[in-house]
Amino acid sequence: MLALDRVSKTYPNGVQALARFSAEIRQGEILAIIGGSGCGKSTLLRAIAGLDRASSGTVTLDDEAIAAPHAKIGIIFQEPRLLPWLSVADNIGFGLADLPAAERRAKVARALERVGLADKAQAWPRELSGGQAQRVAIARALVPQPEVLLLDEPFSALDAFTRRDLQDHLLDLWADTRPTLILVTHDVDEAVVLADRVLVMRPRPGRLFDQIEINLGRPRDRNSPLFENFKRSVLTSLDRSLDRNVPDRDATQGPGQAMWW
Amino acid sequence: MISDAPVLQQTSEPADSTAAPSRLSRYARPLLGVLLPLILALGWEIVVWSGWSNGRLVPPPSRVFATIADLARSGELVRHIAATLWRVGLGFAFGVVAGTLLGAISGYWSLARRLLDPTVQALRAIPSLAWVPLFILWLGIFETSKIVLIAVGVFFPVYLGVMGAILIVDRKIVEVGRTFRLSGPAMIRRILLPAVLPAYVVSLRVGLGLGWMFVVAAELIGASEGLGYLLLDGQQLGKPAQILAAIVIFAILGKLTDWLIEVGAAPFLRWQDAFGRAKET
Numbered sequence: 001m002l003a004l005d006r007v008s009k010t011y012p013n014g015v016q017a018l019a020r021f022s023a024e025i026r027q028g029e030i031l032a033i034i035g036g037s038g039c040g041k042s043t044l045l046r047a048i049a050g051l052d053r054a055s056s057g058t059v060t061l062d063d064e065a066i067a068a069p070h071a072k073i074g075i076i077f078q079e080p081r082l083l084p085w086l087s088v089a090d091n092i093g094f095g096l097a098d099l100p101a102a103e104r105r106a107k108v109a110r111a112l113e114r115v116g117l118a119d120k121a122q123a124w125p126r127e128l129s130g131g132q133a134q135r136v137a138i139a140r141a142l143v144p145q146p147e148v149l150l151l152d153e154p155f156s157a158l159d160a161f162t163r164r165d166l167q168d169h170l171l172d173l174w175a176d177t178r179p180t181l182i183l184v185t186h187d188v189d190e191a192v193v194l195a196d197r198v199l200v201m202r203p204r205p206g207r208l209f210d211q212i213e214i215n216l217g218r219p220r221d222r223n224s225p226l227f228e229n230f231k232r233s234v235l236t237s238l239d240r241s242l243d244r245n246v247p248d249r250d251a252t253q254g255p256g257q258a259m260w261w
Numbered sequence: 262m263i264s265d266a267p268v269l270q271q272t273s274e275p276a277d278s279t280a281a282p283s284r285l286s287r288y289a290r291p292l293l294g295v296l297l298p299l300i301l302a303l304g305w306e307i308v309v310w311s312g313w314s315n316g317r318l319v320p321p322p323s324r325v326f327a328t329i330a331d332l333a334r335s336g337e338l339v340r341h342i343a344a345t346l347w348r349v350g351l352g353f354a355f356g357v358v359a360g361t362l363l364g365a366i367s368g369y370w371s372l373a374r375r376l377l378d379p380t381v382q383a384l385r386a387i388p389s390l391a392w393v394p395l396f397i398l399w400l401g402i403f404e405t406s407k408i409v410l411i412a413v414g415v416f417f418p419v420y421l422g423v424m425g426a427i428l429i430v431d432r433k434i435v436e437v438g439r440t441f442r443l444s445g446p447a448m449i450r451r452i453l454l455p456a457v458l459p460a461y462v463v464s465l466r467v468g469l470g471l472g473w474m475f476v477v478a479a480e481l482i483g484a485s486e487g488l489g490y491l492l493l494d495g496q497q498l499g500k501p502a503q504i505l506a507a508i509v510i511f512a513i514l515g516k517l518t519d520w521l522i523e524v525g526a527a528p529f530l531r532w533q534d535a536f537g538r539a540k541e542t
Contacts, residue, residue, distance in 0.1 A: 049440065051436060051439060074440070077436075079433065081434060081436070081437050083434060083452070084532055085455040085532040085533075094441060124532050126532075
C-alpha cells in the first residue's frame with residue numbers, strides 16, 4: 001500500500017504547491033488525479049517518485065519511506081524521454097543494466113512483443129511516431145516490474161485516436177502484473193476510462209477536494225449512459241473545485257469531447 | 262510514421278535502387294563545385310604557357326606541383342611534413358586533454374565554474390598570438406614554445422565546447438537516469454557522455470582547425486623545418502611556387518585530419534544522422 005501523509009511542498013520562491021495532501025492507495029488500484037492548472041498534481045507525482053522531496057509530510061510504500069527514486073516505483077512522463085543514442089531495444093532495457101545480458105535480452109524481447117513493436121527493436125527513437133515512442137516509454141517503465149507506476153499526463157501530447165489506443169493498451173498491460181497506477185491527467189474522459197477512483201484537487205494551494213469512485217466494470221464503454229454519468233460527476237466536482245457555477249455546461253458537452261483544461 | 266526513404270544519403274551505403282536519385286545529379290553535383298577552381302587553374306596555366314604572363318609571382322599549377330615533386334624526391338617534404346604534424350599532434354593532444362578536463366569540471370560542478378570560468382574567459386579574450394613573446398622568453402624558441410602555443414589555441418574551443426555541451430544536456434533526460442537510480446559514474450557514462458558527444462566532436466574539429474592555424478604562426482616565428490618554415494623560406498628567397506606548394510599541403514593535411522576525426526566519430530553518432538535505416542545489433 002502507498003500512503004501519503006500530509007504531504008506539503010513549498011517552493012523556494014514561496015509558492016505553496018501542495019498543502020497537507022493525504023491519501024491511501026491500495027496495491028493494484030488505478031488512481032486518477034485531476035485538477036485545474038497549478039493544483040499541484042505534478043508536484044505530488046514527483047514527490048511520490050522521489051524526484052523532488054516534500055517540504056513536510058511523508059510518502060511510504062509498504063511502510064518504507066520514499067525520499068529518492070525507488071526500484072519499486074516507475075514513472076512515465078508526458079514526453080517519452082527516450083535516450084536518442086540507444087536503439088528501441090536498448091531503451092527498453094535501460095533499467096535492467098544489472099541483469100545478465102541473456103536475461104535482459106529475453107525480457108526486452110518479451111516487452112517489445114507485448115507493446116507490438118518487435119519489428120522496431122533496432123530502430124532509433126527518432127524513427128518512431130509519437131504513439132510508438134510513448135509505448136516504448138511504457139515498456140521501459142514496466143519491464144523492471146515496478147509495484148507502482150506513476151504517469152504524468154502520459155497521453156496528452158498524442159492525437160485523439162492514438163490516445164484511445166494507448167489507454168486501452170495501458171489497461172491491457174496493467175492486467176499482466178497489476179501494479180498500482182497513479183495517473184495525473186486533465187482529461188476527464190481518460191480519468192473515467194482508466195481509474196477505479198478519481199481524486200479531484202483544488203489549486204492555490206494544491207489540496208484534495210473530492211474523490212469519486214468509478215464503479216464500472218472493465219472494459220468500459222465510453223458511450224454508455226453510465227459512463228456519461230461518471231464523467232458528469234467528475235466535471236461537476238471539477239467546476240466546484242474552482243468555485244464555478246455553470247450547471248448547464250455539462251449538458252452542452254458532446255460525448256467523448258470532454259477535455260478539461 | 263516516418264517513411265523509409267532516407268533523408269540523408271549516406272555515402273557508405275550502396276544506393277538503394279528505389280530511392281536513388283538519377284546518376285547524373287548524384288555525381289555531377291559535387292563536381293560542379295570543382296569546376297570554377299579547375300577552370301581558373303587551367304586558364305592560368307594556358308596564360309603562362311602561351312607567354313602572356315611570365316608567371317613569376319603567380320606560378321601556374323604545373324610549376325607548383327613540380328615544386329612539390331622536387332621536394333618529395335629530395336626527402337625534404339617528408340621531413341617538413343613530419344615536423345609540422347608532430348607539433349600539431351602534440352599541441353592538439355595537450356590542448357584537448359586540458360580543455361576536456363577543465364571543461365568537464367566547469368560544466369559539471371557549478372562552484373568550479375564560478376571560480377574558473379571568468380578567468381578562462383578573460384584569457385580567451387587575449388589574442389593568442391600575443392602570448393608569443395612571453396612563451397619565447399619563458400620556454401625558448403625551440404619546440405616547447407611552439408607546442409604550448411598550439412595547445413593554447415586548441416584549448417579554448419574544446420573547453421567551451423565541453424562546458425557548453427554539459428550545461429545544455431536535457432534535464433529531462435538526466436531525470437530518466439535519476440528514476441533508474443544511476444550512480445554518479447553511471448550517470449556520466451550512460452547519460453552525460455553520449456549526450457555531449459556530438460558537440461564534443463564539433464569542438465574537437467574546431468580545435469584542430471585552430472591547431473593548424475597556430476602551427477603556421479609558431480613556425481613563422483622561427484623554425485628550421487616544417488611547412489611554416491617552407492612558407493618563410495619561400496618568401497625570403499623569392500620562391501612563390503614553394504609558398505603555394507606549402508599552402509596546398511596545409512590544405513590537404515588540414516582536410517585529411519579533420520576527416521579522420523569525422524570518420525572516427527561517425528560510428529558513435531549514427532543515432533544522430535542515420536535517419537532511414539539502422540541495422541546494427
